[in-house]
Amino acid sequence: MTETMENSLSWVPRPMRCELEVNNLTVAYRQPGGRVNTAVDSISFKVSAGEVVGLVGESGCGKSTTARAICGLERPKGGSIMFNGKKITPLTLRRRPKEFQSIQMVFQNPYASLNPRRTIRHQIEDGRRANRGEAPSVEELLDLVEIPRSAAGEYPYQFSGGQRQRIAIARAVAAGADLLIGDEPIASLDASLQAKIAQLMRDVCLKTGASLLFISHDLAVVRLIADRVIVMQSGHIVEQGPTEEIWQHPKEAYTQRLLAAIPEADGLGHIPQV
Amino acid sequence: MSDTNEVTASVPALKPRKKRFELPPQWKTAYGIIGVVVVAFWLIVAIIGPLLPLADPLAQTAERLAAPSSAHWFGTDELGRDVFSRVLYGARISIPVAIALVVLSMLLGGLLGMLAGYFGRVLDETIMRLADIVLAFPPIILAMVITAALGPGIGNAVIAMLVVNWPQYARIMRSMVVGVRGSEYVISDRLLGFSAWQTLRVDVLPNVVSSILVLATLDFGNAILLLSGLSFLGLGAVPPTPEWGFMVSEGVQNFSAWWIATFPGLCISSVVIAFNFIGDTLRDALDPHMRKHVQSEAM
Numbered sequence: 195m196t197e198t199m200e201n202s203l204s205w206v207p208r209p210m211r212c213e214l215e216v217n218n219l220t221v222a223y224r225q226p227g228g229r230v231n232t233a234v235d236s237i238s239f240k241v242s243a244g245e246v247v248g249l250v251g252e253s254g255c256g257k258s259t260t261a262r263a264i265c266g267l268e269r270p271k272g273g274s275i276m277f278n279g280k281k282i283t284p285l286t287l288r289r290r291p292k293e294f295q296s297i298q299m300v301f302q303n304p305y306a307s308l309n310p311r312r313t314i315r316h317q318i319e320d321g322r323r324a325n326r327g328e329a330p331s332v333e334e335l336l337d338l339v340e341i342p343r344s345a346a347g348e349y350p351y352q353f354s355g356g357q358r359q360r361i362a363i364a365r366a367v368a369a370g371a372d373l374l375i376g377d378e379p380i381a382s383l384d385a386s387l388q389a390k391i392a393q394l395m396r397d398v399c400l401k402t403g404a405s406l407l408f409i410s411h412d413l414a415v416v417r418l419i420a421d422r423v424i425v426m427q428s429g430h431i432v433e434q435g436p437t438e439e440i441w442q443h444p445k446e447a448y449t450q451r452l453l454a455a456i457p458e459a460d461g462l463g464h465i466p467q468v
Numbered sequence: 469m470s471d472t473n474e475v476t477a478s479v480p481a482l483k484p485r486k487k488r489f490e491l492p493p494q495w496k497t498a499y500g501i502i503g504v505v506v507v508a509f510w511l512i513v514a515i516i517g518p519l520l521p522l523a524d525p526l527a528q529t530a531e532r533l534a535a536p537s538s539a540h541w542f543g544t545d546e547l548g549r550d551v552f553s554r555v556l557y558g559a560r561i562s563i564p565v566a567i568a569l570v571v572l573s574m575l576l577g578g579l580l581g582m583l584a585g586y587f588g589r590v591l592d593e594t595i596m597r598l599a600d601i602v603l604a605f606p607p608i609i610l611a612m613v614i615t616a617a618l619g620p621g622i623g624n625a626v627i628a629m630l631v632v633n634w635p636q637y638a639r640i641m642r643s644m645v646v647g648v649r650g651s652e653y654v655i656s657d658r659l660l661g662f663s664a665w666q667t668l669r670v671d672v673l674p675n676v677v678s679s680i681l682v683l684a685t686l687d688f689g690n691a692i693l694l695l696s697g698l699s700f701l702g703l704g705a706v707p708p709t710p711e712w713g714f715m716v717s718e719g720v721q722n723f724s725a726w727w728i729a730t731f732p733g734l735c736i737s738s739v740v741i742a743f744n745f746i747g748d749t750l751r752d753a754l755d756p757h758m759r760k761h762v763q764s765e766a767m
Binding site for chain 1: 587651655656657658659660661662663665666670671674675
């Protein structure tokens with residue numbers, strides 16, 4: 195299926211370059227009363243070109259903070275994030291540097307990720323303008339995410355959550371993303387759509403040659419799409435490796451517990467262990 | 469036969485004629501129509517007033533304190549001026565001043581509130597504490613103090629009212645911008661290379677401007693009342709300028725001649741109520757949930 199879809203790409207994506215290197219990244223939030231909450235504590239990992247990496251862990255373990263830091267939305271307290279050999283700087287009031295615009299994010303809440311007052315076409319055009327190469331047309335992008343071409347002139351409220359997420363993916367692809375980050379992009383979708391959208395993100399990334407950092411607490415879906423998995427617990431990386439290896443032989447107790455908590459829909463009424 | 473063929477062939481070519489202007493359905497409520505008609509009436513009167521065959525509003529030629537009659541429909545005041553003519557000419561002062569005041573406070577307050585909300589920190593604290601200082605005083609008292617310091621006159625009254633009026637716009641604008649600022653679509657556009665100013669213009673402003681417009685329409689009434697209040701106290705329009713609030717204050721001195729105060733008072737109420745109707749309709753029209761509700765009723 196993926197093979198046939200790969201051939202269906204109607205434009206030639208520019209050669210992708212993605213070497214993301216996170217070195218000893220530490221992000222801390224100052225809280226009222228002078229307390230400091232270290233959300234991410236000196237983590238290191240790499241994402242190479244064309245790779246699909248799953249970042250998993252329970253809520254509050256620092257997954258989203260890591261993603262935000264990679265996009266420049268958080269100022270690291272320590273360590274560095276290198277993208278294609280350049281250090282990522284935090285976003286200021288100015289434009290984001292062109293070379294980092296090829297890191298794009300798809301957010302959790304589909305109802306907040308599109309501007310309610312602008313048409314789909316306008317918002318995808320914004321993405322196309324950020325593309326350093328030749329951007330695919332809006333119609334081609336809509337085809338890619340399986341949204342009818344006629345939808346371009348419509349407004350976000352005319353779409354369901356899953357469709358909006360597809361449009362957000364199209365916008366990120368329009369920008370010629372070398373690295374696509376999905377920050378729990380399926381968490382607010384209903385169960386039947388979750389696997390579909392996750393699979394779509396993987397397919398889109400494979401087709402365009404982009405890397406995907408897929409953040410989720412849904413391990414079953416991560417297993418479905420990720421080549422490699424990084425497991426986080428309270429700000430630390432406890433384990434990382436190829437997906438199947440981690441699945442078959444989890445080394446850390448935390449990973450074992452996470453895996454044991456996946457519900458099994460076998461009709462036998464198993465309750466996930468916690 | 470060939471004729472009929474021609475006719476049938478030409479039918480699909482006919483396009484439904486586009487109406488040049490059609491009122492959006494959510495405006496087709498009784499309140500909306502009344503408000504628009506009344507405001508349109510006063511705007512037309514204000515514009516074409518001098519062209520109408522009216523008595524000179526400043527001429528003190530008629531009999532003093534004459535009751536309404538066929539010669540003087542609304543009677544005359546204590547200087548023998550025609551009240552009907554003065555009321556219509558008053559629209560030329562009261563309405564433009566109120567519009568100017570509302571537009572200026574919307575621009576000033578909106579801009580300050582937007583900057584405070586979007587950029588936060590020191591700018592936010594400075595602007596909002598300034599707003600708090602102004603809001604700590606009763607508006608009419610503060611406006612009185614400022615006009616008294618600057619000297620009576622329409623121009624100074626507008627400045628005073630502007631000082632009093634901008635904080636409410638700033639507060640509302642700020643709270644809405646703070647809500648939109650962190651939205652994921654704003655962040656998405658920042659990630660796509662929009663500068664902060666660009667997102668402010670493209671993402672934030674269009675999503676907050678409707679509420680500010682509604683506030684502005686509802687504020688027109690207040691502006692007219694505030695100006696009337698200042699004029700009533702002798703701090704707004706300077707005699708002999710016909711201004712509604714000032715005319716009411718003249719009438720108060722002559723209770724027996726009820727017509728002097730009643731007619732300008734009715735004018736003030738009609739404009740204030742009409743603007744409130746428009747504001748309410750606008751609020752319903754711009755709120756998607758209300759819009760759906762209103763539209764489904766209309767169907």
